[in-house]
Amino acid sequence: MSYPNSLKILIESFKKFPGIGEKTAERLAFSVLDLDVKTIDQFSTGLQDAKNKIKRCKICNHITEEDICGICLDNSRNREILCIVEEPKSVIIFEKIGSYKGLYHVLDGLISPIDGKNPEDINIESLVKRINEENFKEIIIALRPSVEGETTALYITKILSGTNIPISKIAYGIPMGADMEYIDSMTLEMAFQGRTKIS
């Protein structure tokens, strides 16, 4: 014996999270002992609620506690632009910036044949249906710059080619403030390919 049982369970729970190893799990579990009862209650309710209440928006597949998410319901948004993203997290990141005012479609994954992820495993069918039924004038693909992201973007561009809606892709290149010395060759190549005319 060295850990009381409840602490042991707590350490095991923390270890289930990505990026948390034995040492960090121990440190976090010990900090629980210093939290006040209200925080603990809130935390354990939050855990249950997040799991039980959060579902996917029936239109765009973003996370929500209702049937339709707040973005899809928001009538002030531009319903003619659709931004295609990999996961709910992307929506949240873009919403934080706040400059994009159109709608979203969450794929929940990228095409990756090597991992057994085919087009039918991500939300492409609902995307096509949505584009056919709604009245989009522009589609922006905002996927991770990677082989999977490129494959998925290519696939979407192909199946939507008949719709004649302009499709664009967010710019991949050197991030602001980066030191050229530390930029990988693939990013540099993308930066050259994606160069824009300035005069």
Next chain:
Amino acid sequence: MSYPNSLKILIESFKKFPGIGEKTAERLAFSVLDLDVKTIDQFSTGLQDAKNKIKRCKICNHITEEDICGICLDNSRNREILCIVEEPKSVIIFEKIGSYKGLYHVLDGLISPIDGKNPEDINIESLVKRINEENFKEIIIALRPSVEGETTALYITKILSGTNIPISKIAYGIPMGADMEYIDSMTLEMAFQGRTKIS
């Protein structure tokens, strides 16, 4: 709106932990959505139990779910050696190594006048009482090598000087495998002071 409410609560909860900022809290909260119901139940029960069931051992002040901890109750341990440590975590670390077979006394802090921590704020009174009542033949001080650790060790040595029980301090020095180049000067000084004869 961008986060569902339950996710927002979860992020706030994670942010209460030391060393967890906004980004990590978000990442952890999102991972909750991928955990199975059983893990979530276990986690939230663990949180409540750790807070409600864990108390301090009436003898040594180590964390336990009973009145007396398993170490104090274990009759196979050497009841003539007492190891004085700062916090329950130290007990767990030493127990993992497994070579120390005596008893412990958890001070729950170190003397630090600058932070308003005086001898009466840590468990020194119960330590003195215990030493007077029990039959210890050796006392080992195993505190963090720091000004506070040294002050506390000095104070304990002083108030126990009348008991004539041999008091020792664990060795401070260069850790195994360390590169001398990266060792701070205080550690080096301690290593010189604590040199042991080899022939």
